[in-house]
Amino acid sequence: MYVRKESMNVVCHRIRALRTLQRHREEDRMVVYVDETWFTTRMSHNMEWVDSSQPNTSATYSRQVPPGDGERFVVVAAGTADDFVQGSFLCFAANNTTGDYHGEMNGELFLRWLTTQLLAILEQPAVSVMDNAPYHSILTEESRCPTTATRKSHLIEWLEHRQISFPQHATRPELLNICRQYRPEPQYKVDDIIREWGHEIDRLPPAHPELNAIEQVWGHMKRHVRSSLQRFTRADLQARMEEARHSVTDEVWAGAVRRSRAFEDEYRSTDNVHESVDPVIITLDSDSDDEVDLILSSDED
Template sequence: MYLKKESLDFVCHRVGALRALQRHRKEGRQVVYVDDPWFTTRMQHNKEWVDTSQPATSATYSCQGPPGKGELFVVVAGGTEHGFVNYSFLCFPAKSKTGDYHGEMSSTLGLCWPTLQLPPTLDEPLVLVLDNAPYHSQLTEESRCPTSATKKAELVNWLASHRIPFPHHATRLELLQLCRKNRP
């Protein structure tokens, strides 16, 4: 079996996030996890127990329709260590029939819903924990970082505008590396 090894940067980022989460808990912040799973009206579980001694038409025979059939729904909800947050459920039918509903999610929904819907029902201070889905972030002018196609003069301007010191004799690649290291 081949397993892909995680990069050192990714591992360090995860460790940093776990330490930050631990620090937030010690500071008394309530941690709220937000996720957006999907389901179909006729989902089937691969590990489902089925009473095969009963006919398939029996009420005790629990096998459902084939996976992927039926209407697809997206559910967004928040939960804490005490369970689901009251009034935090958002459920809507997806237009996609393939199970990939991510194109229907937007940064407006992915960012606004948790920040507007959850805080009024919770005690502050709180920390929202979201996965890394693209719609849970939004690229703004402040968060844009130069790319490998950015010209040297633009790299210099970006570093100067973000008050990041840099050696004036640095090459374009050194400047780009410095930009990436200081990405907002």
């Protein structure tokens, strides 16, 4: 029997994310699911029967997958319950074929896509649902805390800038320990930019792709590409990816969002998440002349 073990931090993060998402829905904000994925020219099932006597145009031909990892393409996009956000779909060739797409993304590229291909297009207040990939989570300068690589003089500057007292002859390890005691709450550049444009952000807890509906859309597209690749070339992959993108209908998006919200409901149930608790009035019977009413309004989760 599989039992999911989670830290308390992850559970609390999930509860906050669910409450945040529900609040923004009540404010009538559009929910926009943001994510990245990858495709390669070698995408196929690992093993296939091959009839090499047939031409590759034959209906009975089975694909012969060339060796190696092939070329890799990274895709970034955003979508709603209806469709991809128009103009948000970005696809580019990766510089290497090893590792995953995270190595090809960086904060500068993501911020450029965010401001020019997503936020500039959204016409109504929205909440962006995304994970905590490194390029989503670049800290602002004010929320950065010194590290073990920080010089002693910079530790002193950091403390003095925040008017934090420290012993006059404190050593570098002592200064670093004081800095960590006053570590600021993390503030992310992405969050600030999204709010500057009049929108909000909801960061999902680690390892919760089921709460991001676009993940299921990626799965739909990858199944199409895997089943249709024949020549395993860049041109073939690009053509199949374009087909896959157009195969994502409004029904596909609606189904993906429906399944994602089913997971939300399941987590709300298991985590005992309630948006509000009505006061409970309990009258205590007593032999005394006065009747005592207790009003309980605590949240049990």
